[in-house]
Amino acid sequence: DATPRAPEEQFRYQSQQQSQQETVPAPTPAALPETEPTEPGPLDCREEQYPCTRLYSVHKPCKQCLNEICFYSLRRVYVINKEICVRTVCAHEELLRADLCRDKFSKCGVMATSGLCQTVGASCARSCGGC
Numbered sequence: 001d002a003t004p005r006a007p008e009e010q011f012r013y014q015s016q017q018q019s020q021q022e023t024v025p026a027p028t029p030a031a032l033p034e035t036e037p038t039e040p041g042p043l044d045c046r047e048e049q050y051p052c053t054r055l056y057s058v059h060k061p062c063k064q065c066l067n068e069i070c071f072y073s074l075r076r077v078y079v080i081n082k083e084i085c086v087r088t089v090c091a092h093e094e095l096l097r098a099d100l101c102r103d104k105f106s107k108c109g110v111m112a113t114s115g116l117c118q119t120v121g122a123s124c125a126r127s128c129g130g131c
Contacts (some may be wrong), residue, residue: 050084
């Protein structure tokens with residue numbers, strides 16, 4: 001439509017054209033790809049709080065006096081800071097870690113089921129979280 005129009009009529013014509021635009025519906029949940037119910041997806045994550053103790057080395061001024069002459073020296077002091085840390089734990093990562101652990105430290109599971117957990121308990125606890 002190339003016929004010249006007055007500015008008011010041109011605005012009305014453009015408004016009508018814009019209001020006739022087609023609206024596309026949002027995708028329904030059925031159209032989105034889903035993981036199998038037995039496999040945890042990448043969104044199966046949670047935040048987990050755990051106690052974490054950190055050791056800091058700081059220099060603390062220490063006042064020392066001999067007779068009336070005082071001086072300060074810096075001594076290294078270790079401060080233990082007990083905090084609550086947060087980590088994100090995802091189910092698929094836990095499964096991968098458990099599989100890797102089972103493959104690498106298969107003796108831990110065997111010892112645990114046979115009642116000999118104490119003999120390898122320390123190495124299993126370090127590697128896989130205990131018997």
